[in-house]
Amino acid sequence: MSKRKISIEDIARQAGVSHSTVSRALRDSPLISAKVREEIKKLAQEMNYVPNAIAQSLQNQRTYTVGVVVTSIADPFFGELVEGIEQVAKQAGLNLLLSASHGDFEQEIAAIENFHYRRVDGILIADSRISKHYTQQLTPFTVPTVLINIDTEDKGEIFHSVAIDDRLGGSLAVEHLIKLGHRSIGYLGVGDGSKAEQQRLEGYQMALTQAGLPQNPDWVAIFHRDKETINDIDIGKKMLSQLVASGVTGIFCYNDMVAVGALLACKELGISVPQDLSLVGFDNIALASYITPPLTTVSQRMSEMGEVAMTMLLELFQGKPVENQLLSPFLVKRASSTTVSKRKHSRISV
Amino acid sequence: MSKRKISIEDIARQAGVSHSTVSRALRDSPLISAKVREEIKKLAQEMNYVPNAIAQSLQNQRTYTVGVVVTSIADPFFGELVEGIEQVAKQAGLNLLLSASHGDFEQEIAAIENFHYRRVDGILIADSRISKHYTQQLTPFTVPTVLINIDTEDKGEIFHSVAIDDRLGGSLAVEHLIKLGHRSIGYLGVGDGSKAEQQRLEGYQMALTQAGLPQNPDWVAIFHRDKETINDIDIGKKMLSQLVASGVTGIFCYNDMVAVGALLACKELGISVPQDLSLVGFDNIALASYITPPLTTVSQRMSEMGEVAMTMLLELFQGKPVENQLLSPFLVKRASSTTVSKRKHSRISV
DNA sequence: CTGTTAGCGCGTTCAC
DNA sequence: GTGAACGCGCTAACAG
Numbered sequence: 001m002s003k004r005k006i007s008i009e010d011i012a013r014q015a016g017v018s019h020s021t022v023s024r025a026l027r028d029s030p031l032i033s034a035k036v037r038e039e040i041k042k043l044a045q046e047m048n049y050v051p052n053a054i055a056q057s058l059q060n061q062r063t064y065t066v067g068v069v070v071t072s073i074a075d076p077f078f079g080e081l082v083e084g085i086e087q088v089a090k091q092a093g094l095n096l097l098l099s100a101s102h103g104d105f106e107q108e109i110a111a112i113e114n115f116h117y118r119r120v121d122g123i124l125i126a127d128s129r130i131s132k133h134y135t136q137q138l139t140p141f142t143v144p145t146v147l148i149n150i151d152t153e154d155k156g157e158i159f160h161s162v163a164i165d166d167r168l169g170g171s172l173a174v175e176h177l178i179k180l181g182h183r184s185i186g187y188l189g190v191g192d193g194s195k196a197e198q199q200r201l202e203g204y205q206m207a208l209t210q211a212g213l214p215q216n217p218d219w220v221a222i223f224h225r226d227k228e229t230i231n232d233i234d235i236g237k238k239m240l241s242q243l244v245a246s247g248v249t250g251i252f253c254y255n256d257m258v259a260v261g262a263l264l265a266c267k268e269l270g271i272s273v274p275q276d277l278s279l280v281g282f283d284n285i286a287l288a289s290y291i292t293p294p295l296t297t298v299s300q301r302m303s304e305m306g307e308v309a310m311t312m313l314l315e316l317f318q319g320k321p322v323e324n325q326l327l328s329p330f331l332v333k334r335a336s337s338t339t340v341s342k343r344k345h346s347r348i349s350v
Numbered sequence: 351m352s353k354r355k356i357s358i359e360d361i362a363r364q365a366g367v368s369h370s371t372v373s374r375a376l377r378d379s380p381l382i383s384a385k386v387r388e389e390i391k392k393l394a395q396e397m398n399y400v401p402n403a404i405a406q407s408l409q410n411q412r413t414y415t416v417g418v419v420v421t422s423i424a425d426p427f428f429g430e431l432v433e434g435i436e437q438v439a440k441q442a443g444l445n446l447l448l449s450a451s452h453g454d455f456e457q458e459i460a461a462i463e464n465f466h467y468r469r470v471d472g473i474l475i476a477d478s479r480i481s482k483h484y485t486q487q488l489t490p491f492t493v494p495t496v497l498i499n500i501d502t503e504d505k506g507e508i509f510h511s512v513a514i515d516d517r518l519g520g521s522l523a524v525e526h527l528i529k530l531g532h533r534s535i536g537y538l539g540v541g542d543g544s545k546a547e548q549q550r551l552e553g554y555q556m557a558l559t560q561a562g563l564p565q566n567p568d569w570v571a572i573f574h575r576d577k578e579t580i581n582d583i584d585i586g587k588k589m590l591s592q593l594v595a596s597g598v599t600g601i602f603c604y605n606d607m608v609a610v611g612a613l614l615a616c617k618e619l620g621i622s623v624p625q626d627l628s629l630v631g632f633d634n635i636a637l638a639s640y641i642t643p644p645l646t647t648v649s650q651r652m653s654e655m656g657e658v659a660m661t662m663l664l665e666l667f668q669g670k671p672v673e674n675q676l677l678s679p680f681l682v683k684r685a686s687s688t689t690v691s692k693r694k695h696s697r698i699s700v
Numbered sequence: 701c702t703g704t705t706a707g708c709g710c711g712t713t714c715a716c
Numbered sequence: 717g718t719g720a721a722c723g724c725g726c727t728a729a730c731a732g
Contacts, residue, residue, distance in 0.1 A: 005469075007709055018719045023711060031717060053468040054413065055709035057404045058724045065447075074433035074653065076426050076636075083424035086450050095468065097415075098448045100436050118403040118445065119355075233640075260640055267642070286426075290583075290610055292617070292642040303424065357725055368703045373727065381701060405725030408708045 007052065011044050026051070057119070066122040066313060067097045067115030069108060076285050077302055081126055081148065084306025092314055094121070101127050116143060122313040124148060144316040146309045151195035160316065162309045162325040166196045169298040169329040170203020170252065173280040176296070176331055177250040178211050181340040182278060184219065186248035188239055188258055190232060191224035197254060200282065204252055218246040236261020241269065249277065249340050256281035256288045256297055263291065263336070278337035282329075293335035300329055356397050365393055376401070407469070416472040416663060417447045417465030419458060426635050427652055431476055431498065434656025442664055444471070451477050466493060472663040474498060494666040496659045501545035510666065512659045512675040516546045519648040519679040520553020520602065523630040526646070526681055527600040528561050531690040532628060534569065536598035538589055538608055540582060541574035547604060550632060554602055568596040586611020591619065599627065599690050606631035606638045606647055613641065613686070628687035632679075643685035650679055 008026070012019040017036070025032045025040040057063045068085060070078040082098065089096055097120060099111035108127055115123050126148035147161040177185050187204045189197055201220070208215050221243045223235045236258035243251060253259035259281030266273050273279055273293055281288060284299035308325055315322050358376070362369040367386070375382045375390040407413045418435060420428040432448070439446055447470060449461035458477055465473050476498035497511040527535050537554045539547055551570070558565050571593045573585045586608035593601060603609035609631030616623050623629055623643055631638060634649035658675055665672050 009709080019709085020711080020720080021718060023709095024718085027711085033717065036717085050463070050466050052709055054404055054407045055724090056711080058408055058709080058726095059711050061724075063404065072433065073423075073436060074426070074429045076424070076429065079424045079426065079429040082448070083422065083450065086423060086448065090449070095464070096448045098432070098436065098446045099440070100433065113400070114445070116400050264640075287637050287640055290614075290637055291640055359725080369725090370704080370727080371702060373725095374702085377727085383701065386701085402725050405708090406727080408710095408725080409727045411708075 005052070006047050006049055008049075011040065011047055011049055014047065015040055015043055062121055063119050064093060065095045065097055065118070065120045066124060066310075067099065067111070067118070067120040068124045068126070069099045069101055069111045069115075070126045071101055071103050073098065073100050076287075077283060077300075078126060080302035081306040084303035084308075085124060085310045086306075087303075088307050088310040088314070092310075103127065121317060122146070124309055124313065125150065126309075144313060146312050146316070148305060148309050149196065160312060160322055160324060162305060162312060162327065164196075164300050164305065165326045165328055166199035167203040167206065169282060169300075170200040171207040172203075172329065172331045173252045173282065173298050174204050174207035175211070176333070177252065177278060177280060177337065178207065178213065180250070180278065180337060182250035183213055183340070184216075184246075184248045184250075185213070186219040186221065186243045186246065186251040187254075188236065188243055188251050188262060189220070189222040189254040190235055190258060191222045200252075200254060216246070219243070219248050232257035233261035233264070236263075237265040240265035244269075244271065244277065250280070250337065251277065252280045252282075254282060256283040256285045256295060259295055259297070259336075260287065260291060263295070274336050274338040278340070280337055284332055288332075289334065296334045296337040297332050298329045299332050301327065355402070356399055357402070358399075361390065361394050361397055361399055364397065365390055412471055413469050414443060415445045415447055415468070415470045416474060416660075417449065417461070417468070417470040418474045418476070419449045419451055419461045419465075420476045421451055421453050423448065423450050426637075427633060427650075428476060430652035431656040434653035435474060435660045436656075437653075438657050438660040438664070442660075453477065471667060472496070474659055474663065475500065476659075494663055496662050496666075498655060498659050499546065510662060510672055510674060512655055512662060512677065514546075514650050514655065515676045515678055516549035517553040517556065519632060519650075520550040521557040522553075522679065522681045523602045523632065523648050524554050524557035525561070526683070527602065527628060527630060527687065528557065528563065530600070530628065530687060532600035533563055533690070534566070534596075534598045534600075535563070536569040536571065536593045536596065536601040537604075538586065538593055538601050538612060539570070539572040539604040540585055540608060541572045550602075550604060566596065569593065569598050582607035583611035583614070586613075587615040590615040594619075594621065594627065600630070600687065601627065602630045602632075604632060606633040606635045606645060609645055609647070609686070610637065610641060613645070624686050624688040628690070630687055634682055638682075639684065646684045646687040647682050648679045649682050651677065 008022040009019045012022045022040055025037040026044060066089060068082060070082065072078060086096055097115060097118065101108035101111060112123065120143065122144040124146050145159055147159050149163045150161060174185055185208065187201060189201060191197065205215065221239045223239050232255060236253065240262040251262065253262055259279050262279055263273055266277060271277055279295065281295045281297035284297045288295040288297050305327055308327065312322050358372040359369045362372045372390055375387040376394060416439060418432060420432065422428060436446055447465060447468065451458035451461060462473065470493065472494040474496050495509055497509050499513045500511060524535055535558065537551060539551060541547065555565065571589045573589050582605060586603065590612040601612065603612055609629050612629055613623055616627060621627055629645065631645045631647035634647045638645040638647050655677055658677065662672050
């Protein structure tokens with residue numbers, strides 16, 4: 001139970017050789033005779049030698065560590081993302097340094113600076129609340145960085161990125177409702193200023209336009225939140241009634257949590273889903289499949305996004321050229337959406 | 351955009367002083383004149399100097415890093431746990447190295463050895479599938495380690511731990527059902543060989559005994575799973591009918607996922623919850639409050655557990671004596687449980 | 701107050 | 717094949 005771990009010099013002394021011989025033996029250098037090598041390896045084993053990654057890093061100029069910053073680890077969205085990241089990182093022998101920003105710009109910058117301080121080999125950033133100011137702050141640094149689900153339009157040259165095609169996702173959701181016969185389709189959104197929010201709305205509008213369906217400002221309800229004082233479920237709850245009052249038969253929600261809120265509001269108001277109203281969410285969080293009725297939604301495949309992002313980082317390490325990725329979401333049909341015709345039998349007033 | 355970061359020697363050269371003067375100035379040593387200190391700090395700022403944590407660690411023999419191994423990061427249970435850990439770690443200026451074991455013993459050991467290799471200051475382990483063999487493997491190491499929610503009976507002297515009082519939790523759940531008038535109370539469990547499972551069952555039995563209520567082997571249904579081939583929801587689904595057939599009016603489920611599975615089975619079988627059957631879960635995962643009906647459950651406060659574990663580690667760093675913690679869970683009453691009297695009005699056959 | 705020196709543990713020339 | 721010597725970037729001991 002000695003306090004300080006033993007070093008290659010300790011085992012060198014024990015073996016009666018120099019520390020560099022030990023170093024070489026342990027790294028299978030061809031310069032070492034097989035006999036001596038095995039002897040030293042055996043000795044190292046006996047002495048419970050554990051190489052010191054810190055010392056190696058100082059020498060190699062590589063830490064085999066990547067920093068990951070997410071908004072919140074407790075958020076299942078980011079949990080799955082990190083799972084995907086971790087999986088390919090582990091396979092590549094890399095470690096993850098994890099940090100949460102809680103959507104706070106100061107904490108985000110602090111996390112990134114901390115990663116530089118610790119000399120990570122690369123950085124992955126998945127924080128949708130990132131500010132524009134950002135680019136300025138990070139330009140001086142030279143660590144390979146991949147942005148996940150972050151608007152990168154004006155920083156394409158500097159940062160690499162992988163993101164979900166939110167516009168396509170919005171279209172998929174709305175096209176689904178259109179196919180089911182809906183003609184008055186609403187959008188229930190959260191105005192958080194994110195690119196995702198803007199693009200999902202665009203997808204909604206695009207699908208309606210392409211189908212030659214009417215659009216109505218009353219069918220679009222967006223709750224603008226300044227801070228995080230209100231959660232998405234409450235937003236969905238709060239905004240639902242006014243949308244229903246506008247006469248929509250189907251609603252595309254900004255994300256699953258909003259949709260769940262809307263669903264809860266429906267229950268309180270006596271509105272049957274999907275008979276009276278079809279709901280489509282976005283994200284495909286685990287909750288979506290267990291709630292009643294199970295939620296039709298657009299899946300983001302967060303773990304795949306994590307895998308792609310980490311793989312991209314690995315390619316950057318190898319000096320390969322990488323292209324920004326735009327992942328395609330896909331629709332997951334469940335019971336919260338159905339044909340509009342059924343609705344007529346159970347029309348309710350709001 | 352220089353490739354290698356600048357060091358204190360670079361700025362020393364620029365300032366015409368020695369590197370140790372720079373080192374002292376940056377660390378606010380009282381040995382340095384205020385004028386020189388400010389000058390150097392300003393210069394460092396201009397040169398975009400970022401201290402090298404690796405070099406510092408080699409010198410300090412401290413990495414200000416703790417390793418965390420969980421079963422799965424995507425699991426909301428562990429997500430919340432890590433959130434709690436991260437929160438107090440950040441406050442203490444410590445970083446988190448995260449690793450997932452996926453319930454695999456090999457991966458778990460590999461993760462821990464990797465943490466030793468990287469010279470973390472401490473380790474937190476939250477993997478319920480840990481084997482007994484474990485103790486042997488880790489004894490030679492000397493890194494402060496705290497086990498989270500792991501049976502530590504035979505290793506109390508070596509490891510520190512924080513865990514939930516599962517026995518109490520089981521009692522709380524069953525006492526709740528008893529208060530509601532239930533007299534035939536079942537237990538729906540998963541036989542994963544964990545201490546948690548055993549203790550929750552004990553709590554169940556204890557509560558019944560204390561209330562002088564009868565016990566019936568048919569009321570206890572435990573699904574033994576060898577591997578992870580089947581998830582908890584499916585287990586709940588599969589096992590429910592036989593329990594209901596035994597005549598119970600209330601069921602305490604091993605965890606929320608099992609309870610959710612039971613709930614889904616009830617829907618398929620036309621059993622109304624809570625009118626026909628009361629269900630109580632364990633864990634209080636987010637899903638529990640959103641499902642219909644919202645699930646009465648025992649809350650584990652995972653984030654608090656993370657905070658406590660990390661705090662314990664901090665105290666170990668300071669050489670303080672620490673006591674193993676047994677956290678008390680508490681009941682969260684929701685709509686999945688109600689008085690047994692109601693049931694009579696809507697009896698159904700199974 | 702400041703400069704010089706010596707490690708922290710390891711990998712890597714450069715000699716022998 | 718092997719050992720001696722240097723450096724990775726930084727802190728701390730010892731001089732002045």
